[in-house]
Amino acid sequence: MTSTAAFNPPTRVLMGPGPSGANPRVLRAMTAPLLGHLDPEFLRIMDECRAMLRQVLRTQNGVTLATPGTGTSGMEAAVMNLVEPGDRVVVGVCGYFGERIAQMAERAGGAVTRVNAAWGSPVDPAAVETAVKAAGSVKLVAMVHAETSTGVQTPVEPISKVAHAAGALLLVDCVTSLGGVPVEADAWGADAVYSGTQKCLSAPPGVAPITMSPAAWAAVKTREVPSNTWYLDMQLLEAYWDDRRNYHHTAPISMVYALHEALALVLEEGLEQRWARHERNGRALQQGFEAMGLVLHADAGYRLPVLTTVRIPEGVNDMEVRGALLKRHSIEIGGGLGDLKAKVWRVGLMGESSSPGNVLLFLSSIGKILREQGFAADVRAGLAAAAARLDQP
Numbered sequence: 549m550t551s552t553a554a555f556n557p558p559t560r561v562l563m564g565p566g567p568s569g570a571n572p573r574v575l576r577a578m579t580a581p582l583l584g585h586l587d588p589e590f591l592r593i594m595d596e597c598r599a600m601l602r603q604v605l606r607t608q609n610g611v612t613l614a615t616p617g618t619g620t621s622g623m624e625a626a627v628m629n630l631v632e633p634g635d636r637v638v639v640g641v642c643g644y645f646g647e648r649i650a651q652m653a654e655r656a657g658g659a660v661t662r663v664n665a666a667w668g669s670p671v672d673p674a675a676v677e678t679a680v681k682a683a684g685s686v687k688l689v690a691m692v693h694a695e696t697s698t699g700v701q702t703p704v705e706p707i708s709k710v711a712h713a714a715g716a717l718l719l720v721d722c723v724t725s726l727g728g729v730p731v732e733a734d735a736w737g738a739d740a741v742y743s744g745t746q747k748c749l750s751a752p753p754g755v756a757p758i759t760m761s762p763a764a765w766a767a768v769k770t771r772e773v774p775s776n777t778w779y780l781d782m783q784l785l786e787a788y789w790d791d792r793r794n795y796h797h798t799a800p801i802s803m804v805y806a807l808h809e810a811l812a813l814v815l816e817e818g819l820e821q822r823w824a825r826h827e828r829n830g831r832a833l834q835q836g837f838e839a840m841g842l843v844l845h846a847d848a849g850y851r852l853p854v855l856t857t858v859r860i861p862e863g864v865n866d867m868e869v870r871g872a873l874l875k876r877h878s879i880e881i882g883g884g885l886g887d888l889k890a891k892v893w894r895v896g897l898m899g900e901s902s903s904p905g906n907v908l909l910f911l912s913s914i915g916k917i918l919r920e921q922g923f924a925a926d927v928r929a930g931l932a933a934a935a936a937r938l939d940q941p
């Protein structure tokens with residue numbers, strides 16, 4: 549490519565595991581003039597982000613901010629600040645992201661017990677309870693609310709009860725759930741919750757919302773040794789985000805604009821309405837898949853509406869189908885991770901991408917491609933089932 553090649557990325561329909569399509573207002577906000585990161589106007593925008601984040605996370609926690617970096621920076625901030633060398637940590641692992649938390653906790657020096665579940669099932673609270681009792685004096689129980697690698701939602705409350713009965717803190721990964729399915733940080737009793745901008749908040753990847761309860765904050769402040777991360781040290785970050793305004797890093801100004809606009813859009817739509825939209829579109833897609841003759845991978849009753857895993861039929865070529873979707877229809881979906889590679893597709897309906905039009909466009913597009921691949925997809929039945937669900941509240 550020469551330096552004069554036109555910069556002209558195509559417009560895609562983003563229906564993978566992230567990023568989702570961004571709202572045009574979010575993209576427009578990012579083109580606003582830059583402010584200095586200590587400009588009073590920018591500080592006001594940060595304060596508004598904090599207030600809106602508390603509303604969207606449903607928390608009263610003072611310590612609520614956005615770490616610079618994608619969702620993984622929120623994960624690393626939560627884990628690295630809460631886990632000290634020798635701390636006992638129990639992690640529910642039912643997919644790729646739970647395993648990532650476990651690895652981070654080990655790097656922080658934690659003594660980690662994994663409570664494994666099959667990739668397609670939720671974490672079993674009884675198994676967490678057994679592990680917590682066996683480990684003794686556990687500091688932190690960690691879990692993923694919405695496991696994007698498998699399309700499974702693990703209910704938080706039963707695991708929260710187990711953690712708190714044992715005097716442990718609870719960490720919940722809400723990267724894929726926030727803004728798409730109900731997240732109730734305070735009602736759950738979650739002590740650390742983080743998310744990302746590029747899934748159901750529908751902004752580009754770039755910052756990560758995070759909140760810590762007073763109990764988690766006390767644990768961070770009374771660490772015996774400072775955390776190994778300087779960039780994501782929550783005490784330094786909070787000293788920048790609160791009234792002290794101590795320089796720590798130069799805020800990613802345009803990403804904070806994007807977060808601000810994305811949160812405003814969530815609150816304008818209304819959290820309940822937004823959850824209902826994701827539920828309706830997600831179930832329509834899932835019912836459409838089944839009516840077409842495909843098999844959903846995640847356990848019934850625990851399926852996420854925002855990320856659906858569907859099994860690739862015997863004899864159908866994973867890469868050819870995804871390639872055709874992208875080339876002919878400009879639709880991106882995700883492949884399987886780990887053991888699910890070439891076994892499932894991951895179809896996201898997050899944020900802006902969660903629309904009735906996308907559900908119907910996707911089912912008709914993939915139906916046609918599957919038939920070309922020799923799988924007798926019943927496209928009419930699939931579209932009819934999806935349309936029927938879309939007509940309901």
Ligand SMILES: *Cc1c(COP(=O)(O)O)cnc(C)c1O
Binds near residue numbers: 619620621645695723
């Ligand atoms: C996407 C995701 C992450 C990581 O977020 P990045 O933005 O890719 O860094 C962490 N946890 C879950 C559950 C995710 O879906």
